[in-house]
Amino acid sequence: MSQNTAIYPGFFDPITNGHLSIVSRARHIFDNVIIAILNNPKKNPLFTVDERIEMINESLKSVPNIEVDTFDGLLVDYAVKKKSKVVLRGLRALSDFEYEFQMALMNRKLNHDVQSIFLMTDYKWFYTSSTIIKEAASFGGDVAGLVPKVVNDKLKEKFGHLKKT
Numbered sequence: 001m002s003q004n005t006a007i008y009p010g011f012f013d014p015i016t017n018g019h020l021s022i023v024s025r026a027r028h029i030f031d032n033v034i035i036a037i038l039n040n041p042k043k044n045p046l047f048t049v050d051e052r053i054e055m056i057n058e059s060l061k062s063v064p065n066i067e068v069d070t071f072d073g074l075l076v077d078y079a080v081k082k083k084s085k086v087v088l089r090g091l092r093a094l095s096d097f098e099y100e101f102q103m104a105l106m107n108r109k110l111n112h113d114v115q116s117i118f119l120m121t122d123y124k125w126f127y128t129s130s131t132i133i134k135e136a137a138s139f140g141g142d143v144a145g146l147v148p149k150v151v152n153d154k155l156k157e158k159f160g161h162l163k164k165t
Contacts, residue, residue: 018125076111
């Protein structure tokens, strides 16, 4: 990877149009973007890592210089392994900033050479999150337009047994 590669880490359970907006805008800044799915044993995902990789690849199949990967352990160690000095994070609300600021400071303490870059979400994705989307879909809500088509289809498969009341 080149020096102009950004690591965009996250759980992406599932990827949303807000995530895709960040990736799209990052592609105008960086030559390469690695979407790095964190293997976090403390979380209980709806989708397997393989399902998330498949959905992300399908959603970004026409976008060049995107890699989808997984990692365990420290993000800064992963960035060094991938020869990147940039961690890309998206911000929505003030609560995101507080958490991301803490993470950026810890990453900076762990490795001074890895920098955190923040992109604000587009206004139309400000109130969306994977958690809210999964909750709405679980109750039969229509989340089309908030997620890529492949994700919407997979959510319908996962929650297909539930009926609107």
